[in-house]
Amino acid sequence: MSAIQLGAVDVGASAIKCARLNEAGDLVGDVERIATPYPCTPDRLLGVVAAWIQGSGCAFVAVGFPGDMTNGVVDEPGNLSRISGITSPVDPAIHDSWESFAIEQHLAHLVSVPVRVVNDATLAAYGYALGSGVELVFTLGTGLGIALVVDGHVQKIRDIGALDFAGFGTYDEVCGEPARAADEPLWRHRFISAVKSFVDEFDATTVHVGGGNARHWRVEDLDSLGVRVILNSNEGTLRGAAALYQHTKS
Secondary structure (H helix, E strand, C coil): CCCCCEEEEEECCCEEEEEEECCCCCEEEEEEEEECCCCCCHHHHHHHHHHHHHHHCCCEEEEEECCEEECCEEEECHHHHECCCCCCCECHHHHHHHCCCCHHHHHHHHCCCCEEEEEHHHHHHHHHCCCCCEEEEEEECCCEEEEEEECCEEECCCCCCCCECCCCCEHHHHHCHHHHHHCHHHHHHHHHHHHHHHHHHHCCCEEEEECHHHHHCCHHHHHHHCCEEEECCCCHHHHHHHHHHHHHHC
16 A cells, blocks of 8 residues: 555535545545535535545545536536535525635645645546547536546536536436436436537547446447447546546646
8 A cells, every 4th residue: 555645525416425545546445425515605515525634644635526617716516506405496695605716725725735626527537537539538426527538638628517408407407316216218318318419529439437327327328329438436536536646746
């Protein structure tokens, strides 16, 4: 085991997953799950995350945030601005409190170790990407996230969770867990349609599917995409902390 212990925090709309890793990306101990606090104001979320980091004993922590971000600053908070979770309405005041919030800087002031905060699908991309070609990473859970990696380099693209999908609702609403629970065949059809549109847009050569609901798929279910498909474990996002740590050092 590496002498340096790293931490990974994956903030989701339903739960916050936390884990310790070594520099190789191997999990050290069990994954901890903490209920995402609602109403999820910046101060309330940071209090939960900072408490885990301070008690973790880690030398570096990467945090995946389920919304659009630029350089550690929140552009759009996704489902965290909802009153009480994915099926509840957005609270405009909470939404406004998140916009332009420098989450990485604020978190760094609360803890005693270096931290990086990136979009959750971006953190997954660090864990999943093979490093060659055009790779699209989809995180499929309470909502839907996306990341793009070109020849091993993570690219900044739009976060799709809160965007409209063909008039059926947002991508989070159409491809997230509540939609699967309500009508799985329709959920499957719409997810394939959504992924195909992004494969065509970015001329992808590989598609990664991760997150908790990746378990509902087999590779052959996605043959119609016409590209290589890799299904990843739900722990892949957490493992991305090790790759992000190496990237931060370089």
